[in-house]
Amino acid sequence: MIAPGFTGGLLDRSDALRHDPEGFAAAARDPAARLLRLDGYEPDVDGEGRLIWTGMADAPEDAELVLLGLDGGVPYFTAFSAAGAAPSRRSARLMDLLGRFAPGEAATYAGARSVLDWHARHRFCANCGAPTEMFRAGWARLCPNCHAEHFPRVDPVVIMIAEHEGRALLGRQPTFPPGRYSALAGFLEPGESIEEAVVREIAEEAGVRVREVRYIASQPWPFPSSLMIACIGCADDDRITLDTNELEDAMWVPREEVRRILAGEPGSFLPPPPYAIANTLLHAWAKDA
Incomplete structure (x- = not known):
């Protein structure tokens, strides 16, 4: 990875x-x-x-x-x-x-x-x-x-992909560069586990229900001081109900297309930059069989 x-x-x-x-x-x-x-x-x-x-x-x-x-x-x-x-x-x-x-x-x-x-x-x-x-x-x-x-505080943030039948759910915010899509993300709330935050955030932002959440990796993000916790969850279905207060758009992308885009080929979206853990997360998901 x-x-x-x-x-x-x-x-x-x-x-x-x-x-x-x-x-x-x-x-x-x-x-x-x-x-x-x-x-x-x-x-x-x-x-x-x-x-x-x-x-x-x-x-x-x-x-x-x-x-x-x-x-x-x-x-x-x-x-x-x-x-x-x-x-x-x-x-x-x-x-x-x-x-x-x-x-x-x-x-x-x-x-x-x-x-x-x-x-x-x-x-x-x-x-x-x-x-x-x-x-x-x-x-x-x-x-x-x-x-x-x-003492200095660190704010935990879940950043995640929902997967369904070999496709990954990606979204974009209005502040992203043109064409960029990335993993969904959100802050953990008090009294909430990482897995529960992943389930809640994906449901809130895209209306997709996930289960079987698995941890992939973590990354400090110094703007100002977050810990990004990357996960993947299995979606029950692929129906998207977008929260436009959070996302401008969301889409399902097949694994083979993600692989091609990460290899530098043109495709339906611009991937997150290499220093962002969303890029690491996409690479980890793309390598799965």
């Missing part, structure tokens, strides 16, 4: 340093330490698709450091500035870069972007409203007023 995008990170997350303030401070002073170069929340990459790193002296004066991890004993950081706004919508430049990352680099960027976005949106205590302070090497915030500890 094709490895999902934003996975395969090469850095050791170094949990021990997160609990060692003196060790963290020493790592930040290490002459070999590296700082991720970002333009706002967007990365720069070299000609080989690798992230660009600079020295710690380039960190803004008002910035707080977040330890991304270690590689060969060298500490790697990103910097958070409270003066910066939370990231806006993904730019065309960023979407182009996502397809150019070398293996493992997208995972490092995903971690950095998600934790920086979380800091930008959670500067005040959800319990008492007081300003919070960064601690644990940038992977938590502490309220000095009520002593509540806050």
Whole structure:
């Protein structure tokens, strides 16, 4: 199976340093330490698709450091500035870069972007409203007023294909590029299992009832911080009742056509990009007998 995008990170997350303030401070002073170069929340990459790193002296004066991890004993950081706004919508430049990352680099960027976005949106205590302070090497915030500890959140999302008699159910949203169809997706709700969320979301968006849900793979998605959980479910029938608040269109596509399209041949739809787990999911489904 094709490895999902934003996975395969090469850095050791170094949990021990997160609990060692003196060790963290020493790592930040290490002459070999590296700082991720970002333009706002967007990365720069070299000609080989690798992230660009600079020295710690380039960190803004008002910035707080977040330890991304270690590689060969060298500490790697990103910097958070409270003066910066939370990231806006993904730019065309960023979407182009996502397809150019070398293996493992997208995972490092995903971690950095998600934790920086979380800091930008959670500067005040959800319990008492007081300003919070960064601690644990940038992977938590502490309220000095009520002593509540806050940690970066991850939002689980199911992304799935319904299959029926050798065909896959794909849909498109109005924001997709022309011709693109992809797997259906939706957030898990409290008190709901992955399998139950798959059944509910497909029924809500396309009116199709599924059973026998099986897990395929997962992927971090740093916009802002989701975990995409890819699944396949067996449909009872192929009748589509579209929820136009969610989807612009939906259709059943035979396995052989999916195979041809994933191989680069023209067909009835444009597939999701390789860095999206919907692409991994389609490849996994297409390989079934």
